[in-house]
Amino acid sequence: MTDSVQLLGISNAIVDVLAHVDSAFLDSIGAEPGSMTLIDKDRAHEIYNQMGPATEMSGGSVANTVAGFANLGGSAAYIGKVRDDQLGRIFNHDMKSLGIDIRLDKAEDGAPTARSHVLITEDGQRTMQTYLGACLELGLADINEATIGAPKAILLEGYVWDIAEGPALARKAVDIAHKNGTSVALSLSDSFCVERHRDSFEEFVRDGVDIVVADEDEVMALVETHNFDDTLKALDGYNNLFAITRSAKGSVIIHGDEKVVQPAAGVRDIVDTTGAGDAYCAGFLFGWANGLPLSHCAQYGTHCATQVIQQLGARIEPGLLDGFEAR
């Protein structure tokens, strides 16, 4: 079995609704700064009605990574559920325009395409209030030999566990992937998400996942530690390749006895941290998919994350690797 792509993303397909707010706004809606909260349709209307003018752009954590991977020059495919509405058409357009193979048809009925209200405060931090809509209808039937194919890797996100059939479809995807010699990567999404699904993640990481991409808070939540040294010790018990981002402290790659410590790049002006982890993941996996050493993968990831925090919006631009050389 062959597949034309290097990376297949499976995730929640979301349109971001971005607006600048002050911290009083977060207080007024009871949102913890920096958190991602799942909200229902009524609450989504309520928050949107209180928000200022917004900008809409395609988002979703792993969808951002897949888009970034394609923009770096990688070949990619995507599985996510949108409704056949204007936001769903926007989402699919933006992916297809990067050459990404969209493997599911838009839903003709059901809940509308998901949107995440991304509230950006003066410090560049993002607080997300996410209505999952059509994403909740992604089901086991959407995952099969035809939609998975045989890419070099599939990439799942922790947020998939927030949908009803999420754990089951992740397992089904892994089974198909491993049968076809495809590697499995998992982005842990956010530490609250890890806390919501820790036991299932733990089992899945130990049995199914080859590569974990996550920030240090997420990894600490997974292995139940409270500082980074203890975390590194705890990871001794895992066989996975871990790529762990640490914000200003850079990133650390662990794979068995191999350990790469990658410092962060200097940044003049942080505009918006949205998508930093997704961009890192795109760069890292692009290096990995092209067979580069882990130290180069880490440099690619850092380079991508550094760009994305200096712009408004979560997706990296094309041409980012022009002139860039890992060393």
Added chain:
Amino acid sequence: MTDSVQLLGISNAIVDVLAHVDSAFLDSIGAEPGSMTLIDKDRAHEIYNQMGPATEMSGGSVANTVAGFANLGGSAAYIGKVRDDQLGRIFNHDMKSLGIDIRLDKAEDGAPTARSHVLITEDGQRTMQTYLGACLELGLADINEATIGAPKAILLEGYVWDIAEGPALARKAVDIAHKNGTSVALSLSDSFCVERHRDSFEEFVRDGVDIVVADEDEVMALVETHNFDDTLKALDGYNNLFAITRSAKGSVIIHGDEKVVQPAAGVRDIVDTTGAGDAYCAGFLFGWANGLPLSHCAQYGTHCATQVIQQLGARIEPGLLDGFEAR
């Protein structure tokens, strides 16, 4: 009769779909750089399918002005036709969130909400391919004593002449406005639009319009001249207040014997010229609505335009006049 607002805009309600393109893309779709072309639904699909990933935000020339006017602290209302679809709800949300009084209900059926594909080239220039959709269904019945009220001024745009009942509804709006002591301002939209409707504009400016806000190309198209000196002479024959923008040459205000020459401000980095004229109009009318001398109105306009060309997106941000003093 009283009205709570200073400015009522009547215009095409459009969601912008913004993307960076190279000039080869403009060639490939046969678009003249810097132009605004009206396209039908099929052509809109075709162009969108060829475009890269985009960002969606509320737009429309006079709608941008009204939003800017509200963001400067003015009170505003708006008449424009959107469909009750996701883009229509986005458009209305963004206006309402600025405190703008939306005076028409969303259409339950008919064409979808309008969108303009705004193609931004490396030089910051915009080329627009606009599908008017629901805007074409704005009709005479939408213009009445209740929707017009008695604001200090109404602001129409030349683009309204591109819709079937446009000239008739503009005339009806003017008749209601003047009966209520409301002034009438007209933005000439673009020089091609002026050429499409010159005779009707000429008649309307001479009989109905108090204030014309336009760039020099548009005014030249209106008075059929080929240089600015001849244009100024031709304007001797008009009683209107003209606020004429001239890009890097600043702006000139003419009202009878009064003439104000306002230089442009220095700009470090032009990001996107979209909305410069709309922002100027917002600042100018904000000064005018607050009874400031024309020289101050021109400085307000310049200040607003200067900000908007240094950002991606056509609408000016709140707080822009904080610390700003006309002198």
